[in-house]
Amino acid sequence: MTVEHTLSIIKPDAVAKNVIGKIYSRFETNGLKIVASRMAWLSEQEAGGFYVVHKERPFFKDLVQFMISGPVMIQVLEGENSIAKNRELMGATDPKKAEAGTIRADFAESIDANAVHGSDGPDTAKVEIAYFFPELSVFRGR
Ligand code: IDP
Ligand code: MG
Numbered sequence: 001m002t003v004e005h006t007l008s009i010i011k012p013d014a015v016a017k018n019v020i021g022k023i024y025s026r027f028e029t030n031g032l033k034i035v036a037s038r039m040a041w042l043s044e045q046e047a048g049g050f051y052v053v054h055k056e057r058p059f060f061k062d063l064v065q066f067m068i069s070g071p072v073m074i075q076v077l078e079g080e081n082s083i084a085k086n087r088e089l090m091g092a093t094d095p096k097k098a099e100a101g102t103i104r105a106d107f108a109e110s111i112d113a114n115a116v117h118g119s120d121g122p123d124t125a126k127v128e129i130a131y132f133f134p135e136l137s138v139f140r141g142r
Contacts (some may be wrong), residue, residue: 005035005076006083007128009117012070014107015039020073023103023116026089027075032082036133037075042068046130053124056142059112066112074132083125 010023027034042050047067054060077086091102095114098105108115119125129136 001080003078003080004082004122004125005122006079006086006119006125006130007117007132008075008086008119009077010073011113011115011117012066012068012072013109013113014115015073017107018106023107025057026103027077027086030089032079032085032089034075035078036136037073038132039071040132041071044068050128065139076129076133076136082104083119083121084118087120090116090118095103 008027010020014020014023024034040046044064047064048055051060051063051067054063057063079085089103091098091104093104093114094111095104095108096111098108103116104114120130
């Protein structure tokens with residue numbers, strides 16, 4: 001297995017709930033290392049650019065408004081199989097369908113406010129890491 005990097009975001013709902021540390025602890029106890037991080041209050045343009053793949057979806061406008069409703073914590077996670085591992089720890093997009101013990105089951109309220117983002121594959125991980133950490137070429141999926 002190869003060491004991968006993936007982009008994770010703790011969304012405004014989870015930051016407001018004061019559970020950054022609890023979510024970081026899930027990463028750390030499951031073999032994912034935080035190798036870059038920064039807190040940011042995204043602009044509409046930054047959030048819209050990040051979610052551009054969802055531009056035509058009916059929920060796009062609400063998603064962007066939610067993502068700019070407060071600060072977010074953005075991190076690069078490193079580890080074997082980290083992309084799939086992080087998705088597993090996150091749980092299903094809709095917290096009501098997320099497995100018990102996952103981040104979304106434990107910390108999220110709804111499909112709109114669902115606590116975390118995680119890259120869904122090697123290509124998106126590469127693009128998303130470069131989007132928020134353009135200076136860290138070492139983490140661009142190599
Ligand atoms: P993911 O975050 O689990 O990868 P995506 O399908 O990539 O899910 O959707 C991105 C984000 O858009 C979700 O995390 C969620 O916040 C929001 N979203 C997805 N589907 C819906 C929906 O049907 N209604 C409202 N918001 C949605
Ligand atoms: Mg996604």
